[in-house]
Amino acid sequence: MHGEPGGVLGGLGPAATVHYLRRVVEMTDAERDQDHVELLVWQRGSVPDRTAFLRGEGESPEDALVAHVVDLERAGATFVAIPCNTAVVWVEQMRAAVDIEVLDTVDETVAEAIRLVPGLRRLGLLATDGTISAGTYARSAERAGVELVLPDDDVQREVMSVIYDGVKAGRPVPRERFDALVAHLKDKGAQGVALGCTELSVLHGEQGVDDPTVVDSIDSAARATVLRSGRPLRRS
Amino acid sequence: MHGEPGGVLGGLGPAATVHYLRRVVEMTDAERDQDHVELLVWQRGSVPDRTAFLRGEGESPEDALVAHVVDLERAGATFVAIPCNTAVVWVEQMRAAVDIEVLDTVDETVAEAIRLVPGLRRLGLLATDGTISAGTYARSAERAGVELVLPDDDVQREVMSVIYDGVKAGRPVPRERFDALVAHLKDKGAQGVALGCTELSVLHGEQGVDDPTVVDSIDSAARATVLRSGRPLRRS
Incomplete structure (x- = not known):
């Protein structure tokens, strides 16, 4: 398990990512730090606003989301979780860009x-x-x-x-x-x-x-x- | 700012890292997701117990802490923060291993x-x-x-x-x-x-x-x- 972290497409938004991480820690049956899930969390707020784009305003977040998941794979993530409901709209584009599994929330x-x-x-x-x-x-x-x-x-x-x-x-x-x-x-x-x-x-x-x-x-x-x-x- | 994340030596322990991340989000003067700090948080619980070692029990966490900060630098972190008081004992060893700044909590x-x-x-x-x-x-x-x-x-x-x-x-x-x-x-x-x-x-x-x-x-x-x-x- 060591050195094989899951990746987290974080920052969408930042507070939601914190809430998700807290739930991961709470849900893990752990007696000590060493029992916890290893995660690589990229807290990246710079992805263009997903909801605004879906409303027809502003630029598409697609390229930024794909780059985000590619960066997680390069950094060593063995799969990717998405603590966001809206970003899932682009899950197939993300999956096409990497060799690791992208979980669909x-x-x-x-x-x-x-x-x-x-x-x-x-x-x-x-x-x-x-x-x-x-x-x-x-x-x-x-x-x-x-x-x-x-x-x-x-x-x-x-x-x-x-x-x-x-x-x-x-x-x-x-x-x-x-x-x-x-x-x-x-x-x-x-x-x-x-x-x-x-x-x-x-x-x-x-x-x-x-x-x-x-x-x-x-x-x-x-x-x-x-x-x-x-x-x-x-x-x- | 984009693509230049700060690194976080996380997992020491996992709940403390979540608390620290929540405080970073709360302390940032942000109106929208895009205003938030970009962070690369490596939630790694596998580092040997710091307090146990300082009490004379178990293996030293030094190698694991140095590897942790090296991994953060390789993944693209431009500095490293440590949401833990005990790991700071090894801050000079961590600093010697990387070219990026390691903040001393x-x-x-x-x-x-x-x-x-x-x-x-x-x-x-x-x-x-x-x-x-x-x-x-x-x-x-x-x-x-x-x-x-x-x-x-x-x-x-x-x-x-x-x-x-x-x-x-x-x-x-x-x-x-x-x-x-x-x-x-x-x-x-x-x-x-x-x-x-x-x-x-x-x-x-x-x-x-x-x-x-x-x-x-x-x-x-x-x-x-x-x-x-x-x-x-x-x-x-």
Whole structure:
């Protein structure tokens, strides 16, 4: 294991990377420093804004993302994890540029939902308008044979308000608002709910949500990282 | 700035590295991802236990620490920060092995104390028995012309209890216990107090201590990282 680190496409954004790293450390069944996952984390904020580009503003991040994964491979990474939901839009371009495995955070999240919710056929998604319109979750769910359930338009506006006016603005979000979003998707037939947005992962962690049918994308990326590194998971 | 990342000697231990990274992100005056410090963080837990070696048990970490900093330089790091108080014992061996700057966390902490406490002549230290006996703080203070003030033996036992039975064991430590340690050193004539132990940094952050004469070593390393990267500090 020594000297064969996993790579982390960090900085997208920087705080999300820190949250992901904390979850990797917490999820690893380690008694001492030497038991932990070895990682090469490139905290690179300079990649052009992904969401802005998907909205039709600004330059494409594609070249920078490909260069990022190539730099991780050159530095010695044996695989790459992406603690970001939006960058996954360019995962095939990244994969084409390197010989190492690039984990798809969206696929890992859908797979985790299937693992945690027996007989899962309908999966709800809480994410930004940008992630929904990028279609990564829809394609991943389709490949897995699962139907994706999206919030009604008025509830999607509430999702955006929780993310932008709440978490991103540093304002506390009452647990009830989060629970109402999950309940709405379950009312629409979702058996599990994926959190496909870093801000929702942070909120989910802070509020100590222990509903096993709520599946966190950053937790899924962290779990995949620990397993891919050959380390045991801590029993939660 | 792009493509010229600072390097981080991570994994000593892994949770301390996460805490340091969070502080770097928080301390950077950034409006967007692109404003953040670019860092290459090698989260490497496999370095032999530093404290055990200093106690006379187990193999020396020197070769592994030197290899770690050499790997960071090869991967493209333009300087190296060390979010750990103990590894600083080997900073000269690391510096001799690379052409890039290796920041000394202990020197940064003493310099930060001098900056924050006008006319500082006596600096208290809260740290493990191992860090105290390694002598890094004593040598750094002497070079800076500052006298180091250590707790009395019974209070040092209380410091070790706060670190090992409290923070490391995951048990809450009342604010009063922390404040009493600082007050003891001030009673002994210290005008400022350095926190030379990661567990005390975590406790200090959790408790929101706002005494500017209490100087946190991980915060000092994070601050030095932001400045060395040429980024502006957020006004706190």
